[in-house]
Amino acid sequence: METTAVIKPTGFAKLVANRKRRWGYTWESIKQHKVLYLFLAPYAILFTIFTVGPVGISIFYSFTHFNVYEPPRFIGVQNYLNLFLADDIFLIALRNTFLLALITGPLGYMMAFLFAWFINELPRYLRAFVTLVFYAPTLSGAVFLVWQIMFAGDSLGYANAWLMRMGIIHETQYWLTDPELMMPVIIIVVLWMSLGAGFLAFIAGLSTIDPAMYEAGLVDGVKNRWQELWFITLPNMKGMLMFGAVMAITQSFAVGDVTAQLMGFPSTDYAVHTVVNHLVDYGTIRFEMGYASAIATVLFLSMIYANKGVQFMISKVGS
């Protein structure tokens, strides 16, 4: 089906001719594949309207003053200047978000892979059950609210009751409202919920590696499971590792619902206020859409660059 033109430009005239021919081929190719365009169209149109377009719209509005009631007014980079120079709370949110991403991103990623690998080492009949146990927190949606009871500030809270009984603490701790304790608690909860799509991808990937590879490795002198992991399993899972990294990074920057629901909105001293919280504040409460769009754009760029950076690192590791 493929028609590829071999282009060897020797002169300007030939270059033009080749270009013309290439466009001709492209047009021919489009006509040839029109059924496929029809197949792709429903998804492509909706995807453009609800994902690609909105990113563009968001970037556009970020340069305007827009409150939904009046038409947007162009104000240049004023929103960004306000964000980084005048909005102290945004800077706190940015710091918290990066801190959370730096800790829960890599940790969540490693946990997902290690647990998937450990589960793969288990006997077959146990795997399904253990997978379910580890994936259940992600599956069960709003169940993370039970952490509110676990970390309740009174003596009925499980953390307080148990730590006091064990003599580790002597008075009740305000886990959800004490600025010094809030961040560690959020990290625990986020890690608890972090085994998502990447974890399942790892489990699937591990179980589809050809057993013959391991047998060959055994013959070649692979001594233990760690060597097997390093020399056979990991190189065979590069695609999955990349996918898992994307999922982990995106998730680690998107923390917001958990902080708002467990520790209130806004949280004490903005101790766990994240960029997502800030975005929700300006977007859905204050209706300052231009400003909120600037926040969204900053979030977008952080996520994309973190992903690109990590992908670059992963691609270097193998070579």
Place this chain on the structure above:
Amino acid sequence: MGAIAKRPVITPSSVGKRQGEIKKVINVKKIARNVRRPNRSIGGDIFIGFILIIFGIFFAFPLVFTINHAFKPMTELFLWPPRLWVINPTTANFQDLFILMARSWVTFSRYIFNTLFITVLGTGGHLFIASLGAYAISRYEFPGSKLFFKVVIVSLMFSGHVTAIPNFLVLANLRMIDSYWAILVPAFAGSLGFFLLKQFIDTVPVTLSEAAKIDGAGEWRIYSQIIMPLVKPAILTATIFSVQFLWNTQAGHLIHTEQLRPLPFALQQIVAGGIARAGVGAAVSLVMMVVPLTLFIVAQSRILQTMASSGIKE
């Protein structure tokens, strides 16, 4: 007649012999499965088991807690010191929940219908259009196909928060706010399911669809009768992700008409009743988590099954 005469004579003793042979083969296989792989140390096994148990408790604890809490009578809910396991299980919390449901302004079955409708139609629509598109760009290379997939991959790198505000404005312009469509249409275009389906269709050998093409099958036929049955695992996986998301959707800002609100929103209102609803809250969590958990349990075994039986390798 000749063919029948040539068959080996079957006597009781020969049957016994054959069965013995078969048994031996099975025994050998069993032993092979039970023998430790030579590069696995016992210490390592214990270490892995230990880690899995410790973290398994951490991951399972809140769920076990929720289940226990939902069945606790009032006297145990506020016991001190707090106790994980229920002593006298009762269904009082669920009865309270049903009473609260019955008192609700809108008939409660309406909320249940809303969420079921959104989940089923949203997932079905998403799987249909995503698998069609994934089939097209996985099987063929045509102008724009590679670029489109690259954009889909980039879209995995940012969360829905980034696009939430423009999405709302787009939905408002399309006059979809305050209808099921506000939840459904964006859900159709989810990129994770599309990505997974495309990647999985890539693993189906091209020779298969080419053979069908030579036999005169059209694109639709190849898609629906050859590719789709072969990518069941990917479809199930995409189903789980989609259901997980839609089942928990509250969509408080997208839908204002009480009759159209989904179940999680209504349940959230009940739980928001305060401390006295602690037990009811746990009952609500339990009710909400049953569906995705059940689906995952069912689908997980199907995934393994389809994975094992698909057996396509180039």
